[in-house]
Amino acid sequence: MPRFQMPLNRWLGLLAALFLISAGTPPLRADTxxxxxxxxxxxxxxxxxxxxxxxxxxxxxxxxxxxxxxxxxxxxxxxxxxxxxxxxxxxxxxxxxxxxxxxxxxxxxxxxxxxxxxxxxxxxxxxxxxxxxxxxxxxxxxxxxxxxxxxxxxxxxxxxxxxxxxxxxxxxxxxxxxxxxxxxxxxxxxxxxxxxxxxxxxxxxxxxxxxxxxxxxxxxxxxxxxxxxxHPGATQAENHGSMLYNMACTWCHGKAGKGDGPAAFFVGAYSAPRPRDFTRGEFKFRSTPSGEPPTDDDLYRTITRGIPGYMPSFATISDLERWMLTLYIKRFMPAPGPEAVQPIKVLAPLAMTEESVKKGLLLYQQAECWTCHGFLGEGDGPSAATLKDADGLPITAAKLSRPSTFKNGRLPEDIYRTLMTGLSGTPMPSYADAFEGQQEDVWHLVNYVRWLSTE
Amino acid sequence: MPKYQTQGNPLRRCGATLVMLFLAVAAVGWFTTPAMAIPAWARKHNLQCSTCHTRPPRLNRFGEQFHEMNFMIPNTSEEKRPERQQLGPVSLEQQLGNHLAFRVLGNLAQGFEFKGRSGRSEISFPNELEIFIAANPTDDIAVFVELENELKELEFNAGEFELEQHFGLGHEAFLMINLAKPLRRLGLPTMVHGAEAGGMVHSSILGHGPMLMIGLVDPSTNFSFPTARQVMTSLPADVENEELLRLPITPYAFGGKFFGLYKANENDPLLATTPTLYNTAGALGADFHGRLFGNLLLYQFGVMNGANERSSDANEKKDYYAGLRLDLGESNFARFNISGFAYWGNDTARAPRASDPSRPGRLIDWRRYGLGANLTWRWLDLYGAYVWDKINDEDLPVLLRPHFDNTASGLTLEADFLLSNKWLASLRYDSLDGGGLMESSGATGVPGGLRANGAMLGAQARYYMRQNVSLYLRYQYNLEQDEESPLTSWVHGAMLGIDLDF
Structure with a gap:
């Protein structure tokens, strides 16, 4: 090896120059x-x-x-x-x-x-x-x-x-x-x-x-x-989606989208949630009826928002690239059926009035939400300790008092969607049938859930 | 197993205390409502620790990718995060807590039995208190600074060993800069971090980087067995009446391995178990790393002032190193990687004087080569490293050469098994084929002792009250026992400790 004699201050100077070039370089991201x-x-x-x-x-x-x-x-x-x-x-x-x-x-x-x-x-x-x-x-x-x-x-x-x-x-x-x-x-x-x-x-x-x-x-x-x-072969869009996926998603969701990436097990080693297995076609976060696959918008929304505690948000990458990811992920999913996937209809929200919250409380009791989520929404209902997901992994009931932890979103329409579509593969059922013809009641229940928030 | 002495056995004396303490703290943890606070990165991204860690401090593959790519979620932009405040050309998080983390690490109680002398036990405060400052002022620049207060840092003053409190920069303090953009601007083929520029492809080679880390860096940070991420944490030395009773307990593969050497810029002995060269957990230098062929190959090279030179450039020569890591089979809940490195240390330590080995002599060149591997499958995390060292014979005084073994090697193998969400069991084996001053030299009073071989076995149970708060109960057994050397002077030890990250 050569006996290198350049003193450290010159090294630092050289690296500082690189630093300045870096700082002065306009971003290469697509800005338009x-x-x-x-x-x-x-x-x-x-x-x-x-x-x-x-x-x-x-x-x-x-x-x-x-x-x-x-x-x-x-x-x-x-x-x-x-x-x-x-x-x-x-x-x-x-x-x-x-x-x-x-x-x-x-x-x-x-x-x-x-x-x-x-x-x-x-x-x-x-x-x-x-x-x-x-x-x-x-x-x-x-x-x-x-x-x-x-x-x-x-x-x-x-x-x-x-x-x-x-x-x-x-x-x-x-x-x-x-x-x-x-x-x-x-x-x-x-x-x-x-x-x-x-x-x-x-x-x-x-x-x-x-x-x-x-x-x-x-x-x-x-x-x-x-x-x-x-037209065999991948488009550049698919290639780009693949690159995005392999850089950020493959660690949990696996190369083949089976949810078996090298980091996946440690996220949900002994309890839910494990990263999603796209190949099953079962998705929790949907706007579609229970049992239906998600819409593209649903996938896009999850990619954008992430899942509190478990999946990072990708809101800071461009819309285009989020859509590329969406389409790339769809490649892992089972082929869609002949019928178009239709999101549920969401009625206009009701204002969160005292009367609405009271009605929501009654519905909360009638629908037995408290058995899992507890009377005060602390996720400590009598059934909470025994809950398991479709894989048999223990799963915790959502703490309704802490909306920021809601995996399917904390906005009123998110809560509405969760109630009406359920979370497939978890004990959270869809209440679409229970509230059929009385969707207005769903908003009362949404308002009660919001009222439980301590945040 | 050695027989316990009926008197003076510290394990027996403090055993009950250890168990009671462990149970008491575990009970507190069990019934304590989990706090919201989590370390900076997790706090910032609203993620659990296990997103990036198998269990802290070990990184899982996603965490490694996060670390490699400027402490950023791959593909994303820090500058565009809405929670940031623009300050001129840079932006920072509005919440200070998103830039800060705090760690308490070390034994709460420990007991060691020694060969031929009475044992020692103590209840203590954790040895290390660390504050981490982390920020991404731009998408291309990350700052990471670790401030450390170490209660028991081994000092060598006027020929005597002492354990002293030390506060200052910790294992790492560096800038990480993504060089892809400036290099691309110069017309060189590079791969931009993230995908926003759509620039990760060049001539069908995928990847990212190169990244530059400059400052106090840990060269092994991207190695299959990073020095600084030990589930079975390093233990400080044991000193009594200015005498070194026991060398620090660290993975033997990382240690200096040679007996009788001195640091290049000080008169301090370089102990056989002190991590050094490529495994120095913080030396001043510049490290370049990046990925090629997607995530298949990680390359790394760097230059350092010299191992263990944290704030000076005393030897006027640089050390160089290069490494490669191959990542395979990243599916089916598994990963496998294998790494290799070479480190060329120039004037990186001092040999003992031939006339008086208890004093430092001339500077030496030191080469280190290592292989490491890591297999993770479901609950299991297996990793290890074999490191071989050689000192340039010509640098040694002629009279010393017959009495100085100029090669040494070390092997460290560890298995961690996640028994449940809260319990992590670990087993580690260490073997050291030491080099350095041999008994034939007739030397006495050499700080750190004469050449010896060592082997030890450790077992540990970590209880994660939360993912960022854990207690460990550890037992360490010395397979090579000889009271003549501080490497082998101890028989076994047990300890209870805490690792808390906020």
């Missing part, structure tokens, strides 16, 4: 709203560059498209597929691409789960109608070839979506398309992105909107919706 949020058709510049594997994915899709449409009027994407994609691969955003590829906000009501007739996607008349509409209204930004490479697009803060991206188009279900075309840039997240996408619902009728959606699918070499299974 466009970079922080999931997007719709528009893609932030940093999201445009396709990954290498996506380039590889394209050949079979192009072939598939050609076979599928050889008897029909060939759409632009099919006719010039490979040539156009090569050109896209050379775009100027390569250096900015950082893996925040594609992700969608959940479709809100009333657009959620709306479906066009199956014949829409292949009806030549519909497609022709859609082409006409597209040429008239959409091509100016999205381009005649659907690749979003137009002079008008160059001036937009948020570039228009490249409709030729097969895998990304596959990720967007029909209701998402319809929502985005109908509402354009008016919904919250897209407004924040400075999206230039107009809301078309006042200009185009419903049929015209569906027709143009059907036509736009042709740019990706498909007719109508296609599935991610037709």
């Amino acid at each position: 709203p466009a970079e922080r949020r999931p997007h719709g058709h528009e893609q932030p510049a940093m999201m445009q560059q396709p990954a290498a594997h996506e380039e590889k994915d394209k050949a079979p899709h192009g072939e598939e498209g050609e076979k599928g449409h050889k008897e029909e009027a060939a759409p632009p994407a099919v006719r010039e597929g490979e040539q156009k994609r090569d050109a896209h691969g050379e775009d100027g955003h390569a250096k900015e691409s950082r893996g925040l590829e594609h992700l969608h906000f959940p479709v809100p009501p009333p657009y959620r789960k709306v479906q066009p007739p199956d014949s829409l996607w292949t009806d030549p008349q519909v497609l022709a109608r859609g082409e006409k509409t597209y040429t008239q209204f959409c091509a100016v930004c999205h381009g005649v070839k659907g690749d979003g490479r137009t002079p008008a697009a160059a001036a937009l803060a948020l570039p228009p979506a490249d409709l030729t991206q097969s895998r990304e188009i596959a990720e967007m279900p029909p209701d998402f398309w319809f929502w985005r075309v109908s509402e354009g840039n008016t919904p919250g997240p897209y407004k924040a992105f400075n999206s230039a996408m107009p809301p078309w619902k006042s200009i185009l009728g419903e049929e015209d909107r569906w027709a143009v959606i059907a036509y736009m699918h042709l740019f990706s070499g498909h007719r109508g919706p296609h599935t991610l299974r037709q």
Whole structure:
């Protein structure tokens, strides 16, 4: 080894310089709203560059498209597929691409789960109608070839979506398309992105909107919706979600989402809760009826808030990345059933009046909440010591006197949700059946629980 | 097992007291309503201790990740936390308690039996009182300072050993800086901590860092068996009438292992069981670490003034070290990692004088190599380290060389078993193949004694009244007993202690 003679003060000076560089370096995090949020058709510049594997994915899709449409009027994407994609691969955003590829906000009501007739996607008349509409209204930004490479697009803060991206188009279900075309840039997240996408619902009728959606699918070499299974390989969004998960979540939830990470056992060695096993599909914190899987919003909410005492909050990472995590976690869950998961309806809250609290007290007694939570909500009811979760682990009843420890949230609507959905896998049942037709009483009970708080 | 003496056996004398004390304090803990206060990190993030610890002070894998990544929950931002107050370019928690923690650690009572002399027992106040100051002024910078008041620090004054109270910087006091951003700004391929920049990928290599720790650092902090995170805590030396009766009881793998050496910048002896070199729990230097290939590989390298040099740069040469750690199989409630390190100490200690070994002589170069491993599966936490040391023969006085064993090694193996949420059982085996001045040198009066081998077995039960408050009852048995050396002079000992973190 060399006999190094540099004195410590020089070492310190060198390191201080590094420190100053560090302190003076502007944050690299995505600071613009466009970079922080999931997007719709528009893609932030940093999201445009396709990954290498996506380039590889394209050949079979192009072939598939050609076979599928050889008897029909060939759409632009099919006719010039490979040539156009090569050109896209050379775009100027390569250096900015950082893996925040594609992700969608959940479709809100009333657009959620709306479906066009199956014949829409292949009806030549519909497609022709859609082409006409597209040429008239959409091509100016999205381009005649659907690749979003137009002079008008160059001036937009948020570039228009490249409709030729097969895998990304596959990720967007029909209701998402319809929502985005109908509402354009008016919904919250897209407004924040400075999206230039107009809301078309006042200009185009419903049929015209569906027709143009059907036509736009042709740019990706498909007719109508296609599935991610037709596009093997992960998107960069999934890769990014995977990275986030492996950095922060895998220690408790395990690499395969089974809740068996290396730190998991020590969180719940001899008593509940153990970290969630996503593969079971059983979730405590839901807005859906007992036994149902959670909505995306439920997962997102838990990631954002954390669980007091047990899971850190990830509220300080970007919305986009929380959604990426949400979608990544969903990959571990059992395949959803054919029916859409619907959250319970929450009535408008009742004011916390003395009368309401008194009614809540009666309900608290009638529903025998006290057997676990105790008369004063200290979690010391007569059954509290014997409670066990679905795994047979001892579990404590929530201390209603300390709302800050409520795992499912302390807000009135959180308490309402907990009462109505229960906490699957725990002794806390759903009271949806008990309060059927008298949901107003639930708010009385919520008000009583709030009254028990000593915080 | 040795037979108890009917008279003068401190274990028998204080045994009943120990048991009663233990039961009394356990009862207090059992019936005490758990307090809200928890140490700073847990307080700040509203998490239980077991989120990061198997049981304090051992870290579980999530806790290690938290530690590696600037004391931050992975992927998150400290600057964006709403509970923070902006102070110019930095921000701090509004609650002071989120920056402070307090630890009381040590024996409340202990008794030791010695070979060929009467035993010693005492009821005492815990040896260590520590205050931790921790903050993340920005996402890229963390500050960690440990202030320590040690009641029984071994001092060597005018040829005599004394146990004295010491207050000052503790085992660690450093800045941790995430260098990813400045290095990336210089065009170097780095991986940014967290994911907000989406920059954790570079050429398909995932990871994070590099992180720089500068100040008083523990180089072993990311090793499979970190020196400072002992469930069976180190015990101070035993001194009577300025004579060293018993060496400190520490994991032998970490110790100096050589008998007759002196610290580089002082005339103090460097005892064979004092953690040193890579295992120094606080020496002035700079440590770089980071991850590559996701979480598979941890790399580490650093430079130090020299082992045991906390505030000076006396030897004018630097020590260097490098280490790698491989983490495998992180699922099915299990983890396994294996670590290796090499430490090149230059002029890092002083050899004894050939003419008078009771006084320090010339500076020596000292090399240390180690292997460590850790397997955690469900209730079980197994870890150990084997450390091999070699002193450059050429640095030793010619006349001393025939009488000085310039190699030594130590092995420490520990198993912790979580019996319930409140009980943790531990078993530790230590073996020391000592080096240094041999009897053939004819030396006498060498502080710390002449070369000896040692082995000991320890068993401990820790009772966690809360996750941050525990009592331990420990028994330590010396497998190598010889009254000639302070390493082997004791037969066995028992102790009751407390580890309290707020």
